[in-house]
Structure formats: structure tokens, C-alpha cells
Amino acid sequence: MANSDKASMFRGFKNVSGIAPPTSNSQQQSNTFNEMLYEDRPEIVMTIDQLSLLNKHSNLRDINYSLIHEDDGSSPQSPLHSVKTFEELKLEPQLLNGIYYMGFRRPSRIQERALPQLLAYPPRNMIAQSQNGTGKTAAFSLATLSRMDPNLDYVQALILSPTFELALQIGKVIENMAKFLPHIKIAYAVRDPTISKRNEYTKGKELNVPIVIGTPGTVEDWCRKMKIIDLKKLRMFVVDEADVMISLPGFSQICFNLKSAMGKDCQTMLFSATYSDEVMDFAKRIIENPVIFRLKREEQSLSNIRQFYIKCNNDEEKYEAVKTIYSSITIGQAMIFCRYKHTAHALALRMINDKHCVELLSSELSVEQRAAVINRFRDGKFRVLVVTNVCARGIDIDDISLVLNFEFPLIYDETKRCFADKPDYDTYLHRIGRAGRFGRIGHTFNLITPSEMPLLEQIENYFQKPIMEFSEKHIVDDDLYKI
Ligand SMILES: Nc1ncnc2c1ncn2[C@@H]1O[C@H](COP(=O)(O)OP(=O)(O)OP(=O)(O)O)[C@@H](O)[C@H]1O
Numbered sequence: 223m224a225n226s227d228k229a230s231m232f233r234g235f236k237n238v239s240g241i242a243p244p245t246s247n248s249q250q251q252s253n254t255f256n257e258m259l260y261e262d263r264p265e266i267v268m269t270i271d272q273l274s275l276l277n278k279h280s281n282l283r284d285i286n287y288s289l290i291h292e293d294d295g296s297s298p299q300s301p302l303h304s305v306k307t308f309e310e311l312k313l314e315p316q317l318l319n320g321i322y323y324m325g326f327r328r329p330s331r332i333q334e335r336a337l338p339q340l341l342a343y344p345p346r347n348m349i350a351q352s353q354n355g356t357g358k359t360a361a362f363s364l365a366t367l368s369r370m371d372p373n374l375d376y377v378q379a380l381i382l383s384p385t386f387e388l389a390l391q392i393g394k395v396i397e398n399m400a401k402f403l404p405h406i407k408i409a410y411a412v413r414d415p416t417i418s419k420r421n422e423y424t425k426g427k428e429l430n431v432p433i434v435i436g437t438p439g440t441v442e443d444w445c446r447k448m449k450i451i452d453l454k455k456l457r458m459f460v461v462d463e464a465d466v467m468i469s470l471p472g473f474s475q476i477c478f479n480l481k482s483a484m485g486k487d488c489q490t491m492l493f494s495a496t497y498s499d500e501v502m503d504f505a506k507r508i509i510e511n512p513v514i515f516r517l518k519r520e521e522q523s524l525s526n527i528r529q530f531y532i533k534c535n536n537d538e539e540k541y542e543a544v545k546t547i548y549s550s551i552t553i554g555q556a557m558i559f560c561r562y563k564h565t566a567h568a569l570a571l572r573m574i575n576d577k578h579c580v581e582l583l584s585s586e587l588s589v590e591q592r593a594a595v596i597n598r599f600r601d602g603k604f605r606v607l608v609v610t611n612v613c614a615r616g617i618d619i620d621d622i623s624l625v626l627n628f629e630f631p632l633i634y635d636e637t638k639r640c641f642a643d644k645p646d647y648d649t650y651l652h653r654i655g656r657a658g659r660f661g662r663i664g665h666t667f668n669l670i671t672p673s674e675m676p677l678l679e680q681i682e683n684y685f686q687k688p689i690m691e692f693s694e695k696h697i698v699d700d701d702l703y704k705i
Contacts, residue, residue, distance in 0.1 A: 382467060386437055424450075462616070
């Protein structure tokens, strides 16, 4: 192939004028998600071959989303299956009204199992694992609300989350659930100037708010420097996405310090969809006498999320596949995951230049920008969000029906300061879990180069769920749903 035919997918977009590169003031959080903080990888020159792929999948638009079935929890194997009703869980009437106001009819399995334990006296500590989108946030929010005493004028519950987007999302769930509990107020311990301004506090004077939700660094500041939370008085301590929170350097020390300063009777709950054996062992050592809900590995990957791969020889072919898929989605929204910030940036710019309605979210954006992007996406203002792993966890948006892995998630090797040739199983699961929330059907497309095929096979073997090569046969309506 002549040199002139060779091009980098991204090279031409690095210095596109008129679209300012995102500002950088929240790098701290990107560390936590193995996002590449170091300089861009060496530029790879890729060929632009004639793409058979595009033609091969050009009738993807024939997927008939209206035929999609939902997991309604009726099968006893479903993580949404429950033999109980919310009434049987003996919740306060105002809380029940809040749940019905949110449109919940029956508890999911994790809610059915966890809530009686969490609401029992004496309070029980818990380490809980349940699949993505099965109602963990709702479970710990309910438990927290049911324990708040309106007569106390200090912080009673502390909820830790790894990112500020998640902290705000948890707060929204609690606000909705507490609609009929007028005394419930929430303070957000996050590094967002606009939100912090709303938090009225004076150094040394205890916050008169029952629930604080925050990210570890700011929470620690509020407890140690500002002295506005007295950890000894806490009744509940919730750690969401607990596996990253207790395993990542920086976060784990803060969690440990906070926990050590709490009283013995503070009920502690760890929630996540993923726990490695080591993290689980560590969790058991720091949480006293916990009730544990653990999933078998083959249960972790949800069958309502259909997983496919599309073979692409290079990034240019991946881009063509993205465009094809983009033009084929008629209903719903999609997230495209990249491993590197610069890939995400270049991909988003290229799609924008090609007049697609796309936005970018990576750790390079300021916290205000990130919040604005998520809000616009949630409001359906655009259909495709290009993201890095900073957004792999927790984000709950009903309309996301499709997740694309533009770059496969890999384990980050801290010592070598680069990605290892090993799949990051947990991140894979969290990424695909952004689609298919609470039993809805979701689709995942992995754009895979030949050299990445072994990684895909490792994912298949690990979760014992097939990842099918996407082909014409899946476009025939019914076949798609038999997989
Ligand atoms: N009992 C219920 N009935 C109906 N919908 C529910 C119920 N519980 C939760 N949901 C909804 O399901 C969606 C997923 O719930 P939630 O965010 O609590 O899941 P999660 O397990 O915390 O997910 P992740 O692991 O991705 O953080 C939310 O939109 C929530 O409102």
C-alpha cells in the first residue's frame, strides 16, 4: 500500500481548532479507574483499507428494538425475582409511598434478601454483591432512610462513592425515596464548587444534616480539617462500589481511617457488583461480623445483556463499525468506552466532525463540565456518550441500550505504568452493565482486532457467557433474542 494511503485515524484530529481540549482539574479521580494519565501512547500509523465490515453490517438497522423482551423477574433464576413484596419488608408507610412513587412494584432479589437484615435490630453489618443494575443503590438508600431519626441534629449516615457523579446520583435516589419524609436533608461532600457553595457550614460546627454523601478526599476533609462530622456519632456507614474503594491506594487508606474512627455500633455496609477474592478477604477483616451476599462467577454476567464482537483489523475499521452502529440505533442511547483519554477525545472529535450527535466525558473535564454532560445525556439531549473508565461504574440511565467497547478494558500495571495484556474482568462487567438496567435488554459490541481475540476468549471463559461474532443471522429479529 502506498504511503499516501496510510493514515492514522486520530492524527488529523489532534489539533483540530475550534474545539478546545477539555480542561484538566480532576485528575485525582482518573487514577482510581486505571485511566491512562501518562502521555499518549506512540502514534500508530494505520491503513485505510476498503472496509468489507461496513457493508457486512450495513443492515444492522433492521434490529427491531420493539421486540425486545424484559426480564420481569418471574423466573426464579432472575436476580430480579422476589417472593416478597415491599409491604412484607415492614417499611415505614412514608417510605413505602416513596418507593411506589418511584414506580417500584416488588423488591429485587438483593433488596429482598438484604433489607430484612439491614433493618433488623441489633443492626447487622453487610458485604453485598449483586449484578449491575439490580437495585443495590435503592437497597442501601432504603436502609439508610429507615434508620434516620428526625430528632437528631447531626450527621447520622455517611455514604462514600468513588466519583462525584455517583454521589449526586445516589443523592437523587434518596431524595426521591424520601419524598414523603420532609425532614430528610442531604449534604454533598464533593469537590464541585457549585455544589460546595450550597453546603453551608462553619468550621468546627457540626453539620445539622442527617445524610452526607461524598467522595473520600472531601469527606476526610470534612471530618478531620473542617470537623463538621463527628464520626463517633454515625449510625450508618455505606461504601458504594466497595471493591475499588477498599482496594485502591489513596481511597483504601481513607476508608480505613474513617472506619477506625467510628463507634462499634455504626452499621457498615459494603456494596458492589464485583469483588475479587483478595478484596473480599480484606473486607471481611475490616467489617465486624458481616452478613455476606456473594455471587458465583457465572452469575455475575447478566443474560439480559447480549454480548457480541465485531472483528476489526485496525482503528479505522473500528471507526467504520462505530459509524454503522450509530446510524443503526433508532431507539435508546449508547456509551462508547475507550481505554485512553486521547482515544476518547479523538473519537468524539471525529464523530462530531462527521456531524454525529455525540459528547465526550473523561477525567480531563472539570467536575462542572462532567456534571453538565451527564445531565444532558440523561435528558436525552444527545444519543452517544464517548467515555473512559471514569464512567464505567454506577451511572444509571434507563435509555442506554447499547455499550460499545472501542478499546477493550485491560488491567493497568502500576509498576510498569502501562496496561498489561490481561483483561480487566471487573471493568468489563461494569462497562456492559451500563446497558440493560433492571432487567431491560441491553447489547454490547466489542470491537476486536485479531490480536485481541485471546482477551475476548478469556472474558468468555471467566464469566462463562458466550460472546458471539455479530453477523447477519443476529439481525433476523427472533434469533437475536435467543442468544
Ligand atoms: N425494586 C425495584 N423495582 C423497579 N425498579 C427498581 C427497583 N430497584 C431499583 N430499580 C431501578 O433499577 C435501576 C438500577 O438500580 P440501581 O442503580 O440501584 O442498581 P445498582 O445495582 O446499584 O447498579 P450498579 O451496580 O450499576 O451501581 C434504577 O433505575 C432503579 O431506579
